[in-house]
Amino acid sequence: MQVHRGHLIHLTGKPTVSDSPQALISLPDGALAVDDSGRIVFSGAFDDLPAELSSAETVDHRPGFLLPGFIDTHVHFPQTYSGDAYGGGQLLEWLNSCIFPSESRFADTDFAATAAADFCDRRIRAGTTAAVVFGSAFPHAQDALFTETRRRGLRIVSGRGIQTVGPDSATALITSEDDAIRLTREEIDKWHAADTGDPATALLHVAVVPRFSLSVTRQTLEKLGELYESVRDRGVYFHTHLNENNRPGTGEVDTTKAVYEVDSYLDTYDGKFLAGSKVGGRSLLGPRSILAHCVHCTDAELARMAETGTSISHCPTSQQFLGSGTMPWKRTVASGVNISIGTDFGGGDEWLIPQVLADSFKVHISEAGDAGVSLHPAELLFMGTVGGARALDMEDRIGNLDAGREADFLVIDPAGWSPLSGAIDRGTRSSEPDLATHQTLFALLMSVREPAISQVYVQGRRIDNR
C-alpha cells in the first residue's frame, strides 16, 4: 500500500464531454491510496484518509499535481521518425512521398527494434499511459513494439497496418489478400492479452487496422469483416482513419467515394462497401472501434457511429499540419458520439496529449460564426482521459482516479518547467473559487511540457521516464 499526496485533479464517475465540468474534482491537498495489486483504494482529500491507511508509506508530491495518465487514441508507431516531414503537401501526397518510404524502413529488424524503444520512451516522457497505436506492416516490427511495451509496463492497443493496394512507393507495405488476413489473425493469436491471458486484466491488446479504405479492396474489407466478427467476443479492437481530407475531387473523401461508388465513406467500414452502398459483408463498427479524424462527417455518419458505440479520435494537431480542416465541435458533440483525442504522430508533430488539447482549444474557438466555442478545461481533460478510456471500452479500469480503478496516474511537478510554474504560481486567478479552479486546470494543460511530467504510473507501478 502506498499513499500519494498532491493536488488531485480528475473527472469523477462516467460523465459525457458536456457534463465534464460538473464531474471535475480538484483537491489541492488530495490523496491517492494504491494497494499492492495496483488498484486505487482511496481517492479524496488527504484529511479524509481512513485511519487504517494512515500508517501506509506516504509520498508527498506537493506542490505537484496528480492526474490520470493520458490516453492517446491515435498514434503511428512506424512514423516514430516521420514527424515534421517536409515536402509532402496534403494527406495523399504526404503519404506517397514522405510516409510510405519512411514506413518501408521498418522492414529492417534492427531499425524497427530501435524505433520500438524510442517510441516507448516518447510515450513515457509524455505521460501517455495508454495508447491506440497504428502499427507497422511488418510482423517483426509489431513483435518488437509489443515486446518493448510489455517490458516497460505500458498499456497498448495495436495492430499491423493492413494494405492490399497502393502506389509504387507503398510496395514494401502491401501484401496479398490472403496474407493480409493471415498475418492479422496471427498477430491476434500471438499478442492479444498475451501478458495475462485475459483481456479484462491485460495491458496488451490487438486491433484490426486497415490503413484506410483506399489502401484495401472490397475483398479485404469483406474478409476483415469475417475475421473481426470471429474475434469480437475476445475484445479485439478495430482502428482506422475516416473523413480526414476533403479536397474536392482529388482528396481522400471524394476518392474513396469514387473508388467504392458509395454514398458515404463510413459505409465502407460498415459492411456497405458495394456500389450504391449495398451490403457486401459484416460491419467493423462497435464499442471497440476507433476512427481517427472524422473531420468531414455527415450527420448520418455521426449518428451511425453514435448508434454503434464507435468512438472518434480527434486529431487537431495533425489536421492543422496536413491542412485537413477542423472537426465541427458542436455538431459532433450533438450527435452523441464519444470523442477522444489523438496525437496522430507523425501526421501531428506533438507527442504530448496536453499540447494536442491546446490545439483543440485553439481550432474550436476559431470555428466560423456560431460554430465557434471556447472549450471548458474539463472538456479538454475529458478528451485526454475519460473519453479515451471510453473509446477503449475500459472505462471501469482507467480514465480517472476514482477508488476501484487501476492506478494509471502522473505526477506533474511544475518546478520541472518554469513556464508552467510561472503560470501556476503567478498567474492571475478569479476571486470566484470555481472559476479560479478552472483557470488553474487550463493553465496546467496549456503550459505543461514533458520535463514537468516527473513520475508515471501504470497499475500502480512506477515506470522509469528519465
Ligand SMILES: [Zn+2]
Ligand atoms: Zn493517422
